[in-house]
Amino acid sequence: MVKLAVDVMGGDHAPDEIIKGVKLALERYSDLEFLLFGDENVIKPHFPNEARVKIVHAPDVIDMGEKDPIGAVRKGRNSSLVRAFQAVRDKEASGVVTAGPTQGVVAAAHLIIRRIKGMKRVALCPTLPELGGKKRFLLDVGANTDLRSEHLLQFAQFASIYAREVAGIERPLVGLLNNGTEPGKGRELEKEAFELLKNDPNVNFYGNVEGKELFTTECDILITDGFTGNLVLKTCEGVAKAVGTFLKTEINTFGKKIGYLFMRKVFKKFKQTLSPDEIGGANLFGVDGIVVKAHGSSDAYAFSNAIKQARLAVLGDVVEKMKSIIGDEEDD
Amino acid sequence: MVKLAVDVMGGDHAPDEIIKGVKLALERYSDLEFLLFGDENVIKPHFPNEARVKIVHAPDVIDMGEKDPIGAVRKGRNSSLVRAFQAVRDKEASGVVTAGPTQGVVAAAHLIIRRIKGMKRVALCPTLPELGGKKRFLLDVGANTDLRSEHLLQFAQFASIYAREVAGIERPLVGLLNNGTEPGKGRELEKEAFELLKNDPNVNFYGNVEGKELFTTECDILITDGFTGNLVLKTCEGVAKAVGTFLKTEINTFGKKIGYLFMRKVFKKFKQTLSPDEIGGANLFGVDGIVVKAHGSSDAYAFSNAIKQARLAVLGDVVEKMKSIIGDEEDD
Numbered sequence: 001m002v003k004l005a006v007d008v009m010g011g012d013h014a015p016d017e018i019i020k021g022v023k024l025a026l027e028r029y030s031d032l033e034f035l036l037f038g039d040e041n042v043i044k045p046h047f048p049n050e051a052r053v054k055i056v057h058a059p060d061v062i063d064m065g066e067k068d069p070i071g072a073v074r075k076g077r078n079s080s081l082v083r084a085f086q087a088v089r090d091k092e093a094s095g096v097v098t099a100g101p102t103q104g105v106v107a108a109a110h111l112i113i114r115r116i117k118g119m120k121r122v123a124l125c126p127t128l129p130e131l132g133g134k135k136r137f138l139l140d141v142g143a144n145t146d147l148r149s150e151h152l153l154q155f156a157q158f159a160s161i162y163a164r165e166v167a168g169i170e171r172p173l174v175g176l177l178n179n180g181t182e183p184g185k186g187r188e189l190e191k192e193a194f195e196l197l198k199n200d201p202n203v204n205f206y207g208n209v210e211g212k213e214l215f216t217t218e219c220d221i222l223i224t225d226g227f228t229g230n231l232v233l234k235t236c237e238g239v240a241k242a243v244g245t246f247l248k249t250e251i252n253t254f255g256k257k258i259g260y261l262f263m264r265k266v267f268k269k270f271k272q273t274l275s276p277d278e279i280g281g282a283n284l285f286g287v288d289g290i291v292v293k294a295h296g297s298s299d300a301y302a303f304s305n306a307i308k309q310a311r312l313a314v315l316g317d318v319v320e321k322m323k324s325i326i327g328d329e330e331d332d
Numbered sequence: 333m334v335k336l337a338v339d340v341m342g343g344d345h346a347p348d349e350i351i352k353g354v355k356l357a358l359e360r361y362s363d364l365e366f367l368l369f370g371d372e373n374v375i376k377p378h379f380p381n382e383a384r385v386k387i388v389h390a391p392d393v394i395d396m397g398e399k400d401p402i403g404a405v406r407k408g409r410n411s412s413l414v415r416a417f418q419a420v421r422d423k424e425a426s427g428v429v430t431a432g433p434t435q436g437v438v439a440a441a442h443l444i445i446r447r448i449k450g451m452k453r454v455a456l457c458p459t460l461p462e463l464g465g466k467k468r469f470l471l472d473v474g475a476n477t478d479l480r481s482e483h484l485l486q487f488a489q490f491a492s493i494y495a496r497e498v499a500g501i502e503r504p505l506v507g508l509l510n511n512g513t514e515p516g517k518g519r520e521l522e523k524e525a526f527e528l529l530k531n532d533p534n535v536n537f538y539g540n541v542e543g544k545e546l547f548t549t550e551c552d553i554l555i556t557d558g559f560t561g562n563l564v565l566k567t568c569e570g571v572a573k574a575v576g577t578f579l580k581t582e583i584n585t586f587g588k589k590i591g592y593l594f595m596r597k598v599f600k601k602f603k604q605t606l607s608p609d610e611i612g613g614a615n616l617f618g619v620d621g622i623v624v625k626a627h628g629s630s631d632a633y634a635f636s637n638a639i640k641q642a643r644l645a646v647l648g649d650v651v652e653k654m655k656s657i658i659g660d661e662e663d664d
Contacts, residue, residue: 067514131571131574131575131577131578132574132577132578133577133578133581142511145511145518145519146519146520177563179474179477179558179559179562179563179566182399186477186559187477187478187559188478210566211562211563211564211565211566211567211568211569211570212566212567212569212570212573213570213573214566214567214570214571214574215570215571215573215574215577216570216573216574216577224563226511227511227518227519227560228559228560228563230511230543231509231511231543231556231560231563231564232543232563232564232567233543234511234542234543234544234546235543235544235546235564235567235568236543236567236571237543237544238543238544238545238546238547238548239463239546239547239568239571239606241544241545241547241548242463242464242546242547242548243463243602245463245464245465245547245548246463246464246465246602246605247598249465250598250601250602251595251598255594256594256595256597256598258591258594259590259591259592259593259594259595259598260591260594260595261591262587262588262590262591262592262594263583263588263591263592263595265588266579266582266583266588266591269582270575270578270582273578274571
């Protein structure tokens with residue numbers, strides 16, 4: 001059985017959609033067991049005779065707009081988020097799924113579960129919008145703004161294991177986001193990371209990848225620092241947001257209006273695909289347990305997909321495989 | 333009269349489209365005079381009795397794919413690009429327009445024209461794709477990968493003068509690209525730049541702007557380092573490139589196919605708008621003269637627009653106005 005902790009109170013549509021998402025996952029996967037953290041009075045009536053669910057009363061909520069996530073995690077002893085992460089730390093669950101605030105999740109992962117020995121930073125890793133018809137992982141997208149090249153190497157190693165064990169890509173191809181394709185491009189960070197990635201036996205390195213190849217590159221994994229990753233991911237969202245304005249200006253003839261009527265759904269899908277709401281769960285790589293951060297606005301289906309992702313990561317034994325690569329490197 | 337130097341041999345469609353672009357500009361603006369640098373034998377027949385054109389024989393070309401632009405500029409004594417930049421240095425022309433390779437242009441600006449005293453870095457500043465129906469300037473997009481906060485401040489000052497004098501925006505609103513909107517977000521670079529921008533009397537500072545607001549923010553100018561700016565701009569191009577693949581997958585019913593027929597032009601426009609080919613000329617801010625880098629693939633019309641841009645910058649006296657802000661700051 002795969003045992004997962006769920007933060008029932010985190011997310012824009014918590015607890016209702018989270019509860020529904022858990023129910024959906026119970027139907028979809030018979031090997032799942034849950035520890036649900038949240039308001040017992042709200043949760044209990046939904047699972048009257050469910051042997052695979054255990055409810056732990058932890059009614060406090062860390063707000064989605066929390067300005068001081070680290071403080072909130074330190075102080076929030078009875079918050080559903082903190083308690084769910086503690087369950088992973090205490091090995092009561094193999095992973096945690098939450099739609100709570102991103103920086104709260106990053107803080108809880110650091111402070112409660114803690115990093116794998118030798119893993120120097122954590123990374124937030126979503127899949128890119130599947131515009132080009134291929135799944136691609138992008139990391140880091142915001143867990144760390146300042147990174148060194150050895151951190152990028154560890155991210156590449158971790159994501160390679162994940163892509164192999166969870167997405168079933170035998171030799172995942174890793175690209176380094178850069179401002180040009182030639183070796184030697186980029187900041188010191190990219191120049192150093194290029195050499196490390198090129199020479200690492202655990203990484204199938206492609207080389208540099210430019211922003212314009214984001215959805216067409218043959219790479220399965222794209223590596224960058226958390227600041228750049230955030231800007232790149234959000235720029236996609238920015239384009240999606242502007243599509244409506246663009247169409248309003250351009251659909252100025254009768255023919256185009258007719259065409260638009262037939263194609264409304266295509267545009268909606270385009271905007272959705274580029275929106276982070278649709279990207280599903282982002283993995284937090286680097287701590288000693290599986291952490292999946294579902295998007296804040298997750299509905300039941302999206303949340304059940306985030307659960308599915310955590311389940312696959314547990315079954316793929318991703319964390320233990322990363323530990324064996326890191327070996328006994330010094331922590332810092 | 334406004335006197336501009338033109339690199340006739342630079343660009344994917346040089347010299348033909350460049351020559352046509354100059355002709356177009358001569359028709360459009362009666363106050364323009366040109367110094368044309370390139371192969372005299374090719375250029376001369378096109379301007380038999382043109383008093384406003386002087387041709388200088390400089391037939392060598394710096395290749396669009398040149399791997400060592402600095403070396404090429406140093407060695408390319410009779411290249412059209414180098415000679416055109418020398419004309420600005422020697423005050424024979426007030427500005428230069430070229431569709432040559434970006435890094436060659438940056439190198440020539442640095443090595444030949446040189447920076448304004450006190451201006452610590454140069455920046456490449458295009459306008460963002462006009463998806464949201466508003467002109468926005470983004471800088472730096474690739475002249476410098478590593479920058480300090482005081483460089484970002486100077487870019488903001490320079491772009492503010494430009495936006496006022498050339499685009500006619502009275503109090504241009506300046507945003508700092510960042511991974512969140514709250515003050516205190518970002519790397520050390522952004523945290524420091526935020527304080528400098530907030531307190532500078534020459535800058536009308538809005539605050540932090542996220543990637544998702546790129547085409548919807550009320551800001552006229554967006555400031556970032558050259559690495560991030562390059563990735564952001566190229567990500568827009570990446571989305572444009574993927575639109576075709578996306579449509580192929582999604583247009584799977586008869587109705588959608590009909591709709592697509594009516595809307596083909598809208599899609600084409602969307603792709604074009606997001607493509608750097610359509611962005612027109614990028615300004616190079618920071619050197620002692622006007623430099624406009626037209627896109628490599630410029631046709632005659634695009635090149636004449638880059639000329640128009642250089643003309644406006646000369647008439648707006650942008651460089652002298654920046655000098656008066658910088659005063660006698662120490663160079664480094």
